[in-house]
Amino acid sequence: MSGMSEPPVLVVDFGTSSSAAAVVTGDVVTPVPDPVTGAPAWPSAVHWDGQSMLVGALAERRKRSEPTAYAAEFKRGMAADVPVLLGDRRFRPIEQVAALLTALRAEAERRCGHPVRRTVVTIPASYAPDDPRRAQMIAAAEAAGLGPVELLPEPVAAAFAPVAGPAPVPGELVLVYDLGGGTFDTALVRIDERWHEVLGHAAIDDCGGRDIDALLAERIHADGQQWLTPLQATAAADQSAPATLRLQMAVTDFAKRIKHQLSDTSTVEDFLLPDTPAYRLGRADLAQLVAPLLDRTIACCRQLLADLAVPPASLGSVLLVGGGARMPAVADAVHRAFQRPLRQVEEPELATVQGAARWLPRSGPRVIRASTETTRMVPVSFAIPGGSARLLRWLIVPGQPYPAGTPLARVRLPGGALWDLAAGAPGSLDRLLVPPNAEFASHQWLALATP
Secondary structure, eight states, X not given: OXXXXXXXXXXXXXXSSEEEEEEEETTEEEEOOOTTTOOSEEESEEEEOSSSXXXXXXXXXXXXXXXXXXXXXXXXXXXXXXXXXXXXXXXXXXXXXXXXXXXXXHHHHHHHSSOOOEEEXXXXXXXXXXXXXXXXXXXXXXXXXXXXXXXXXXXXXXXXXXXXXXXXXXXXXXXXXXXXXXXXXXXXXXXXXXXXXEEXXXXXXXOSHHHHHHHHHHHHHHHTHHHXXXXXXXXXXXXXXXXXXXXXXXXXXXXXXXXXXXXXXXXXXXXXXXXXXXXXXXXXXXXXXXXXXXXXXXXXXXXXXXXXXXXXXXXXXXXXXXXXXXXXXXXXXXXXXXXXXXXXXXXXXXXXXXXXXXXXXXXXXXXXXXXXXXXXXXXXXXXXXXSEEEEEEESSOTTOEEOTTOEEEEEEOTTSOEEEEEOSSSEEEEEEOSOTTEEEETTOOXXXXXX
16 A cells, blocks of 8 residues: 555644654655744744734744734743733643644645644653643643644654664663753663663753853854944833844844854854954853753753662663754763763754654544454453543444444543544444543553443
8 A cells, every 4th residue: 555545644743942844644754844934943923913823934033123912932831821811812831832833834834735643742751641731732722723633742752763883772772862942851762673662861951052051142142232332222211112122033043053163163153243243252152151051951851860770881872852952962861871872863943843754644543443352241451551541432332233344432541642443343332431531551451342
């Protein structure tokens, strides 16, 4: 069967600073770039223009004209779930997430020419099974018109990303070091051919690329007081929040530009404005500036390994992903700390979405056949990977005949994956023993069936 005959699945890595998506149809992967810039990642940004919500690059282009109607990094606000004023309206973080997901879905369907009926959204490994942000991400995707939503831990996805050199081998222990735009995530992953096992994870919620940008912006303010002070005075004299916000945005964007240039060259000379003096910074200066932040990430990794009683020498490699992994200071710090081989991907900020797209066709048919097959009224039970699951809904009503292999119920595993529980033999359900939205254990009786 050709891969193109299979229904398309939208894979989304929703990040704090940027998001990426791809449509997976069988073994064919189609990226979903931002339609305005053609860039593979969309800025995780929104702008309310008074009538509709602009997202991605469109929102970025409007932030200077109407800074009070612009928002970014709203993923960090999902836990508190506090509405934010954009222009003349307040929007919850989940609504801002839904707006961006809606645009991703529309562009994905335009590119592949088919409706998207199923979605995989990656989430930080720190989102525990009872974390409300899991339910919020699912609700946002459903509000965006996406079909059944499956959650995939980011380090599991990243471990499948294409790496330079030989791929990890089954049984290898890989420490995932993910320095994203808003958070730092680390996880210890045991490699398997189909489903990598997350042995443990840890995270720092206030340690990411944006925090590096903030440190560099403070450095620029300190170094450029002579030429920034008049600009700050002008903004303050205006007494308008937009003027102050514009200056802050300009300095932050300038800091990002400096940081990105230092990934490719040892020294940068650039201009905030055409009439301001040149600003110079070296790669060693940036490394010294961010050293305390990187020390926190290394300490987080060490604590994770200590909690799992895994010595660094047992690691097969360390996988560097996330936009922050482009900084040479990151690779240097990680190598000094663990003295293990480093694995890197060509585009570290796309590692999660690329890995999720590669994981999807390897992840199995998502169908579990009943383990009880007899010729009398029998209990129906299933061997559940991981030992437990949540029953989302029954797909067959009692008394309805079904052939063998018919999906009877849909469940969500603790990691976020969706599976269908299928009949091992033809029959009909007599009585349902577990209601929707209830947790159940592997081999627990879910229903009574008549063969």
